[in-house]
Amino acid sequence: MAARASTLEARYENAKEELEALEKDARRAGLRHEWEKVERLFVGIHKDAKGWANAPAALYRVALTREGLARRSMNPADFKAAVDRYEEVARRYPRSALADDALFAAAKLCMERLDDASAARKILERQLREFPKGDMADAARAMLSGGKSEARQPAAPAANDTTSGSSKDGDALAVLRQVSWKVSGNDAQVVIELDREARWSHQFVPGDERTGRASRLIIDVDGARADEKVRPGARISGKVLSRVRVDLSVKGRTRIIIDYSDVERYDVDAIAGRPYRIVAKATRSTKGLPEGTSAEAGVSVRKPQGKPKDIAEQLGLGVKTIMIxxxxxxxxPGAMANGIVEREVTLAMAKLVGERLRAAGFKVLYTRQRDVFIPLDDRTQMANNSKADLFVSLHVNANTDSSISGVETYYLDLASTSSAAKVASRENSVSEKNLSDLQYILTDLMLSAKTQESRDVAGMVQSSMTKRLASYGGAPHGNGVRSAPFYVLMGARMPAVLVEVGYCTNKAEARLLASSKYRRALADAIVDGLMRYKRKLEGYASR
Ligand SMILES: [Zn+2]
Known part of the structure; x- marks a missing residue:
């Protein structure tokens, strides 16, 4: 027993050190499998620890490690798994000193991270019933009363308030679709996109140099809920912006918290329409934003009226430069089958699409115009550096099932189907990052990715391709618009899509892909789709 305990002790101490080291290592802490590795250490120790004094602590650390992962992945499933583990501690070790801490930790995650006040309340009530004199009892009572008052808050905005935008659709909640930002030089702009007009307010809290507290702009949108695609937040390392978070812990209110590392003046205004956009601009230059408010003016609370403005001018919309x-x-080489080599088809297609776009008046840039290898990261970087307005990546698909054919257009997001995940995994294979890492990285990029716009572009390109190609004998049916975590689209600051022009593993489609007539038709179709998107934006601008 003594020997076993000493081995366990050594393993436990080692696992604790691993966890500590991981928390300090920003690069490794960004990777899911690193957390799961440490979690497995504690799970293994706990499994072997029956009767050992530190068994409850080992299980508690399983929960703690999962929570550490969840705080980085922002994935609700991870938070839920951490809650389950904490509850398991209390269930299996009710006499341990950690039991009430575990219940309180579980309740806190339910309340703050899972937006589930009723689950939190149940756990807290159980904690107070079973451990009324525990050292976490006061904290539990405090949270319990706070949770109740929150639950009483009205979920919908007052209908007769005309001091700011009010929902036109009765009680229907506005949906927060996307929060994106752009930093250029001394200026930062955060755009909050809602599907319809909503009541909102903002307050600015100046930073404190002595304590190092950041200046903070808080925007509250009443009666709004967030699209499931919106992630709770991301850190930004920049001269102006340092962090953008979305707080959904109060039902019926969406709070966007913007922390600035350095700000002189700021301005918040709305652009009417659907989508309805709230635009927060800030500058660290004393000369910028003459219409803005000085950041030194103290705490300010305003309820401005959303004014319609020229959306293209406000957001710098409009498509002038396209990177292919x-x-x-x-x-x-990419995919190869039936005499088709992907890298050759994509280069030929890029030139065909580029010629047509140039003729239509666009400025066209290419990531490559020769048969050269370019790492995936460099490709979006090139688009960002050249300030392209659109990024279009061209590919040829492949499948072990040779009966599958068709054109597909993708935008960057978590995979929408398992076959979409397979395509992404094949296209990503040149990168050393694995799919679970990418899913993780995505959670941070989701807020900055132009998901909504990219989905629009993808839809227009896809429908234009299916229409045009329908006339080809035995023409492939469109397989639709899908989302997947494509590494080549990550980090793009403009709408970005990936077009799979067909399956080389399908004999008939491979023959089509080899024909220059079919390639020209494909190029025409892609350009048509991009033109439709451009016209849609111009429609916004002239409205
Ligand atoms: Zn490819």
């Missing part, structure tokens, strides 16, 4: 990315190249 011919997939693969050089040492990376």
């Amino acid at each position: 990315d011919a997939g693969h190249g050089g040492k990376d």
Whole structure:
């Protein structure tokens, strides 16, 4: 027993050190599998620890590790798993000193991270019933009363308030679709996109140099809920912005918290329409934003009226420059079957699409115009550096099932189907990052990705391709618009889509892909779709 305990003790101490080291290592802490590795250490120790004095602590650390992962992935499933583990501690070790801490930790996650006040209340009530004199009892009582008052808050905005935008659709909640930001030089702009007009207010809290507290702009949108795609937050390392978070812990209210590392003046205003956009601008230059408010003016609370403005001017919308990315190249041939080599088809297609776009008046840039290898990261970086307005990546698909054919258009998001995940996994294979890492990285990028716009572009390109290609004998049916975590689309600051022009593994489609007539038709179709998107934006601008 003594020998076993000493081995367990050593393993436990080692696992604790691993956890500590991981928390301090920003790079590794960004990777899901690193957390799961440490979690497995504690799970293994706990499994072997029956009767050992530290068994409850080992299980508690399983929960703690999962919570550490959840705080980085912001994935509700991870928070839920941490809650389950904490509850397991209390269930299996009711006499341990950690039991009430575990219940309180579980309740806190339910309340603050899972937006589930009723689950939190149940856990807290159980904690107070079973451990009324525990050291966490006061904290539980405090949270319990706070939770109740929150639950009484009205979920919908007052209908007769005309001091700011009010919902036109009765009680229907506005949906927060996307929060995006742009930092250029001394200026930062955060755009909050809602599907309809909503009542909102903001307050500015100046930073404190002595305590190092950041200046903070808080925007509350009443009666709004968040699209499930919106993630709770991301850190930004920049000269102006340092952090953007979305707080959904109060039902019927969406709070966007923007922390600035350095700000002189700021301005918040809305652009009417659907989508309805709230735009927060800030500058660290004393000369910028003459219409803005000085950041030194103290705490300010305003309820401004949303004014319609020229949306194109406000957001710098409009498509002038398009970057075309011919997939693969050089040492990376891409998919190969039936005499088709992906890197060759994509390069030929890129040139056809580029010629047509140039003729239509766009400025066209290419990630490659020769048969060279370009790492995936470099491709979106090129688009960002050249300030392209659109990024279009061209690829040829492949499948082990040769009966599958068709055109597909993707935008960056978590995979929408398992076959979409497979396509992403194949296209990502040239990168050393694995799919679970990408899912993790995505949670941070989701807020900055132009998901909504990219979905629009993808839809227009896809429908234009299916229409045009329908006339081809035995023409492939469109497989639709899908989302998947494509590494090549990550980090793009403009709407970005990936077009799979067909399956080389399908004999009939491979024959089509080899024909220059079919390639021209494909190029026409892609350009048509992009033109439709451009016209849609111009429609916004002239409205
Ligand atoms: Zn490819």
